[in-house]
Amino acid sequence: MRKIIYLLLALIYISGFSQKEKGFELDYSTSKSGSLIQDKNFYLLTAIQNDKAVNQLLQKNSVFKTIFKNKQQEIGSKLTSCKDSISCLISGYQFEEKELKNIDGEFQILMKDEKVLQDFVKNNLRSSGKYENFKNSTDTELLLKAWQLCAQGMDRIMKVYGLGEAPQYAKMDSVSYDVRSKFYKGSVIMWSDFLHNKKPKGNMLFFQESLEFSLSLLYMNHRDEVARYEPLEEKENKKTIAHIKKIDFDAFEYASVLILGNGPENYQDRLSAIGKLNLQLGVLEYEAKKAPLIIVSGGHAHPFRATFCEAIEMKKELMNVHHIPEENILIDPFARHTTTNLRNAARLMIAYQMPLDKKSIVVTNSNHSNYVGNANFNSRCMEELGYLPAVILKRLNSTAIEFLPNAESLHQNPIDPLDP
Incomplete structure (x- = not known):
């Protein structure tokens, strides 16, 4: 039996x-985004960056364009007003509930009308295996769940490696510095200033500022384990x-x-x-x-x-x-x-x-x-x-x-x- x-x-x-x-x-063998850490954590975001038609669709979309501009303005404002408050600065990179709802809603509209996005989900996201646990979802649901997972991942990085919150396994996975120290606060502010004001702008996708900041926090903390040996x-x-x-x-x-x-x-x-x-x-x-x-x-x-x-x-x-x-x-x-x-x-x-x-x-x-x-x-x-x-x-x-x-x-x- x-x-x-x-x-x-x-x-x-x-x-x-x-x-x-x-x-x-x-x-x-080669990174699709220039960062293996990004590729292995945020396949959806890398795929959007590399799909010319989808990339342009999202950059030209009025809702996503507004979210990107608002993010830029908020980060710029916080760089000036937050002084040495890391939590104040990082909040500018985090997506608020209202923004997340707007993103979900716009994706749903685009999935009804835009064949390039429909094909992208069907022929890229599904076939990649990167969101295999969502395979029983509809194409629209799969896209929304993949995005929500990426948003949660960026938020997690910012909380753990920016604000110093304890991860699930704090003994192994915590931030590398004392987040209360002047050194670390200054480091985060200077990195933010570099990314926002000095680094040449590439994609103006709605998630770009938050993604680059999240990856920089991992880099600052020497947490590149996922890319080693590849x-x-x-x-x-x-x-x-x-x-x-x-x-x-x-x-x-x-x-x-x-x-x-x-x-x-x-x-x-x-x-x-x-x-x-x-x-x-x-x-x-x-x-x-x-x-x-x-x-x-x-x-x-x-x-x-x-x-x-x-x-x-x-x-x-x-x-x-x-x-x-x-x-x-x-x-x-x-x-x-x-x-x-x-x-x-x-x-x-x-x-x-x-x-x-x-x-x-x-x-x-x-x-x-x-x-x-x-x-x-x-x-x-x-x-x-x-x-x-x-x-x-x-x-x-x-x-x-x-x-x-x-x-x-x-x-x-x-x-x-x-x-x-």
């Missing part, structure tokens, strides 16, 4: 994968991607062994004691020839603004200590939480055209594995991501569980700008 339940769950999740998703590519396909994962094309996955019970990290809590150690144990446990599954590939997952999460990337160090350990060939190791150097360990692994599987109907194994120490297999983990995924990044299946032993990737893992999450 249990096997039948697992099979039904697997079929439900596999049915979510279309041919488009099976051939999806993580194309970060393009993976031409760097750390290059040899493995070439090898994947030659693998006979039918000869293995599982597609991959995903090993979860456990970051050190100091700035000297490259891997923690438990992190090294996780590797040992994963190697046992790999050496039993259960899967042809190992995926290691973990970014610059622990300690705060960590020097070492866990996935990079895990790969080195696998190669130098356990003598695993490089071509059999994939890395995810971005994950900061267990939720994104599984999500990012699913993204790699989709992007690199691994068999998505074949189960993989997630391996970690027994305490962590108990958590991954617990219903509370699914609840956390729904709360933080809005979907389940994988379907957790049968437990193999105290440290290994079967899982299948979920197509919704392609969905961007700018609410977590360091690992969206």
Whole structure:
């Protein structure tokens, strides 16, 4: 009976994968906007900037033009009147409720009348996979939800990295400075002045001022984790991607062994004691020839603004200590939480055209594995991501569980700008 339940769950999740998703590519060899951080957080905004017809449509639109001009005037006024009040200045970049309603309303009108925008949503936003969790929405709903997500993401960046509000995981993701200090207040004001008055103007899109300011706050705080190591396909994962094309996955019970990290809590150690144990446990599954590939997952999460990337160090350990060939190791150097360990692994599987109907194994120490297999983990995924990044299946032993990737893992999450 249990096997039948697992099979039904697997079929439900596999049915979510279309041919488009099976051939999806993580194309970060070149930035589409000049900023990989922007592309990976705000796909919609980058896509609008790069679609000439849609770009012009929105810049010429009277409602959006008014919003842009009002934003410029408000920011200019606050640069003069706010003095050293950062909250006063940043409020000029944030979208008020009335503005958000006007934007939603104008998008709805344009979606009824403008074919270029209709085609943009249908042929670009949908096919990108970046808003996969909205795939069951109408085209108009998808556009509105994508924009609302981008607006929330910019607001989140401004609150955390401008005003110093605590993010969900404050120990890892907080602002890098004392926001009460004269140094930081002066830095934010000077950056704002540069962006508003001195930087050459490009697009005059209604979101442009807020977007550039948000990205500058991340830059000021050295929070570029999401762009480091890209393009993976031409760097750390290059040899493995070439090898994947030659693998006979039918000869293995599982597609991959995903090993979860456990970051050190100091700035000297490259891997923690438990992190090294996780590797040992994963190697046992790999050496039993259960899967042809190992995926290691973990970014610059622990300690705060960590020097070492866990996935990079895990790969080195696998190669130098356990003598695993490089071509059999994939890395995810971005994950900061267990939720994104599984999500990012699913993204790699989709992007690199691994068999998505074949189960993989997630391996970690027994305490962590108990958590991954617990219903509370699914609840956390729904709360933080809005979907389940994988379907957790049968437990193999105290440290290994079967899982299948979920197509919704392609969905961007700018609410977590360091690992969206």
